[in-house]
Amino acid sequence: MLEGLMNPLIAKFQMGAMLSADDHQSLYAVCEIKQTVNRSMDVVREGDSPAHVYIVLDGWAARYKVLPDGSRQITAFLLPGDFCNGEITVFKKMDHSVVALTPLTVALASPDTLIAMIRDQPELAQAFRRAALVDEAVLRAWVVNLGRRDAYARVAHQACELHARMSHLSLLKKDEFDLPLTQEQLGDALGLTAVHVNRILKRLRDEGLMQLQNRTLTLLDAKRLGEVAGFNPDYLHTGTA
Amino acid sequence: MLEGLMNPLIAKFQMGAMLSADDHQSLYAVCEIKQTVNRSMDVVREGDSPAHVYIVLDGWAARYKVLPDGSRQITAFLLPGDFCNGEITVFKKMDHSVVALTPLTVALASPDTLIAMIRDQPELAQAFRRAALVDEAVLRAWVVNLGRRDAYARVAHQACELHARMSHLSLLKKDEFDLPLTQEQLGDALGLTAVHVNRILKRLRDEGLMQLQNRTLTLLDAKRLGEVAGFNPDYLHTGTA
DNA sequence: CGTACGGTTGAATTGGTTCAATCGGGGTGG
């Protein structure tokens, strides 16, 4: 059953890379243990020095930081194939936390093994590098979203981004996908209050652009939604360029 | 004269890494040409496929994106030692632009040479990886700054971050450093208008926390400034951890 | 000497927050 769950990982890392059979073998082999994490439990916490690298196989997780006043900012949504804490192969301590937003299945990998893989398998190293650069590009897009878009365009942009990512993972059915986030969590990612997220969702629904119901997000008019969001998917490097 | 300017590059990449004489040699050798860029000229532009990797040797640059409505968001300040466009070793096209904020000196490196270096010199690859992970951590800090701090704490936090980075590059004199940014540019980085940045700077000055005059930023009370900013420098990984 | 750019300040406006009340569904214990 682990094999089935590993598909997102393989899919992610062969993206745009010519991985050999050896590389594939390594990706399987590096995931020594499978583990489940309950919803709303932390996978790793800021200040921790985790002994393993956790890789999402199934479910949603989020990176976040809490401020002295207790407010919280989510800095990334983690989907199947994403590393929760790849940086501990370089740094000892986590500078942020990762929480399970749904019941989560993760693979555990040894940092030392990963380091050796990166050192000895150039194609794989390049694939990891590619993934890290996409993560960075997504962060830049979030900075732009938070810094320069109003709440309306901001929510729309997040919807477009998640739609594109889910599509890339083949987790879409038509223009719908499972979005297991409360309005509060959405607000924590978008720098808005849950109340305001609610009002914006209502507006987007009333205008026939998108709809979030029963944890399902439907893009009713993907074209117009992308326009109001100013969405340009190039930064996800989902194509060939 | 190139040798003198290369110091920031060497300094940056031996940070926390055990680089051999060979690695040092490579860092020098990879920078084939030195070039200058006038203030407010773009080093690379969104959509470009630059033939070289540009590395800042002297001066300030910024990554930025422009939105359809013409507004601009800066996503990073680049200081000596920083790569302007390292990602083109993996992706063909830039997903954002880089502009010179001061007269700028850059080194040009060949992407192919860099790729070979990363492949063949594990210690150097690790050093690059470290630098990329710090960049990512800084981006997360910016997301938190934009998403969850009011203008006052936000300006203070940016000041603390730049102070720490300049300190790490040994570009401080006492608690002062050269900050060659207009209030407009600061606003573009902080998701604020130039007018509001001005008001906040006045408040911080009146309260004796910091002072920006003649392109010089002075931390008048670094301790209190860090407190109002909620600044925790761990994410810069400037220490040993 | 004039012009352009960056900084400074005031007044009106507005997008988003805060506070508060209500509603609905799913799970639990009696």
Place this chain on the structure above:
DNA sequence: CCACCCCGATTGAACCAATTCAACCGTACG
């Protein structure tokens, strides 16, 4: 089986932080 409760969604009203628009200043520069 039903009553209760809790969590998340929804809506209204008052409030506030930041923007917008506008005027004015100083100074570097052609």
